[in-house]
Amino acid sequence: MKISSYQMDIIPGNPKKNREKVKEWVDNICKEESPDVIVLPEMWTTGYTLPELKEIADRDGEPTTRFLQNLARENEINIIGGSFANIKDDEVYNSAIAINRKGEILYRYDKVHLVPMLDEHLYLKAGTHNHIFEIEGIKAGLIICYDLRFPELSRQLAVDGAEILFIVAEWPEARKYHWKHLQIARAIENQVFVVSTNCVGQYNGVQYCGNSMMIDPLGEIISCGNEENEETITKELDLHSVPVIREKVPVFKSRVPSVYKIN
Numbered sequence: 001m002k003i004s005s006y007q008m009d010i011i012p013g014n015p016k017k018n019r020e021k022v023k024e025w026v027d028n029i030c031k032e033e034s035p036d037v038i039v040l041p042e043m044w045t046t047g048y049t050l051p052e053l054k055e056i057a058d059r060d061g062e063p064t065t066r067f068l069q070n071l072a073r074e075n076e077i078n079i080i081g082g083s084f085a086n087i088k089d090d091e092v093y094n095s096a097i098a099i100n101r102k103g104e105i106l107y108r109y110d111k112v113h114l115v116p117m118l119d120e121h122l123y124l125k126a127g128t129h130n131h132i133f134e135i136e137g138i139k140a141g142l143i144i145c146y147d148l149r150f151p152e153l154s155r156q157l158a159v160d161g162a163e164i165l166f167i168v169a170e171w172p173e174a175r176k177y178h179w180k181h182l183q184i185a186r187a188i189e190n191q192v193f194v195v196s197t198n199c200v201g202q203y204n205g206v207q208y209c210g211n212s213m214m215i216d217p218l219g220e221i222i223s224c225g226n227e228e229n230e231e232t233i234t235k236e237l238d239l240h241s242v243p244v245i246r247e248k249v250p251v252f253k254s255r256v257p258s259v260y261k262i263n
């Protein structure tokens with residue numbers, strides 16, 4: 001599976017310009033690299049302009065969903081569409097989406113863990129569900145940024161069969177060490193490929209740290225983006241290695257859930 005990740009410098013508060021930017025990137029990358037899957041970062045239509053979201057967010061997923069569906073169909077490409085601010089029943093959610101080559105929606109997810117350090121709970125409503133989906137016949141999970149800190153969420157996806165974990169983010173420079181090492185931990189403990197897409201640039205005094213990564217199920221970094229600039233990371237992943245690795249070190253067979261007391 002050839003995957004291209006867009007480590008984007010998001011234009012704050014300007015969904016139209018960001019959609020134009022993404023269209024240009026997708027059209028070019030599809031011509032140059034013909035990936036099977038492309039991945040966008042968290043909140044890529046608006047950036048983290050939390051106080052403005054009620055005015056500029058999508059409504060019931062539109063127009064961003066249709067925009068991504070058209071891009072998927074035109075380029076015959078699967079899209080992990082990052083996430084975008086999305087108003088449903090007058091509440092703003094941080095909504096992620098996955099779309100196949102025919103433009104069909106494979107999965108929708110609203111970020112479950114809101115970030116106290118950003119007062120997200122004042123602006124956003126949390127989602128309540130997360131589950132696996134299939135992309136090109138591969139079982140996958142999709143989480144958003146702060147979700148990475150909760151091993152239970154990724155573990156549940158792996159126990160349910162995920163072999164690849166997509167992480168879309170706007171992770172700050174201030175906690176870059178956590179960003180890199182938690183991803184490696186999630187890959188090793190769950191024996192999954194991790195594909196993450198972070199943004200770069202800064203907004204409102206927060207510097208984002210790039211370092212979008214592709215990591216194999218042994219925790220080896222296959223590819224890592226730079227820290228400051230827009231970049232496309234493209235790699236071919238051999239997903240057949242997952243069952244082989246899980247057979248050699250049979251973590252899932254060795255689990256003893258009856259001993260674990262956390263809910």
Ligand SMILES: O=C(O)CCC(=O)C(=O)O
Pocket residue numbers: 115144145146147149170171172175178
């Ligand atoms: O957990 C962190 O340190 C960063 C999380 C974050 O910025 C986010 O979820 O948007």
